[in-house]
Amino acid sequence: xxxDHEPISPMFRIDVSAETNSNxxxxxxxxxxxxxxxxxxxxxQQNKLLENLIQQTSAANTQRVNELQQWKNAxxxxxxxxxxxxxxxxxxxxxxLSTLTEEVADSEDHLIEGEYMLNEFVDRFGPRLAHLNGxxxxxxxxxxADPAPAKS
Numbered sequence: 001x002x003x004d005h006e007p008i009s010p011m012f013r014i015d016v017s018a019e020t021n022s023n024x025x026x027x028x029x030x031x032x033x034x035x036x037x038x039x040x041x042x043x044x045q046q047n048k049l050l051e052n053l054i055q056q057t058s059a060a061n062t063q064r065v066n067e068l069q070q071w072k073n074a075x076x077x078x079x080x081x082x083x084x085x086x087x088x089x090x091x092x093x094x095x096x097l098s099t100l101t102e103e104v105a106d107s108e109d110h111l112i113e114g115e116y117m118l119n120e121f122v123d124r125f126g127p128r129l130a131h132l133n134g135x136x137x138x139x140x141x142x143x144x145a146d147p148a149p150a151k152s
Contacts, residue, residue: 068141083143089136096132100125 072079103121110117
């Protein structure tokens with residue numbers, strides 16, 4: 001039974017006849033060209049999507065900066081207090097990190113060997129560090145200096 005009359009993509013056709021044909025059929029070139037065209041079209045679509053994403057992210061960031069600046073203008077004394085608090089908490093955070101790193105250095109073997117000690121360490125330092133970082137980040141944003149005016 002012969003299958004020569006059925007349409008099969010040249011990409012999936014395997015010739016097992018005794019004849020050897022050293023030149024591949026020209027249709028392979030057409031398939032490769034079409035695949036390359038599809039790749040280029042896909043990359044162009046991806047570029048358009050990335051441009052849209054950048055525009056949306058930029059617009060959201062600009063809005064956020066404007067709202068933050070409006071809040072600072074409406075609450076200048078509170079913004080200054082936030083700046084001072086952030087500076088103080090930054091020093092506290094530095095000291096806390098110093099203590100944390102000393103604890104790691106002193107307990108290195110116990111932390112590596114025992115899951116209990118690792119859990120105790122994480123329970124002791126983890127939540128405090130996470131909360132301190134969160135509070136410090138908010139205060140730093142609210143108390144940051146006014147951004148430079150946008151260049152036109």
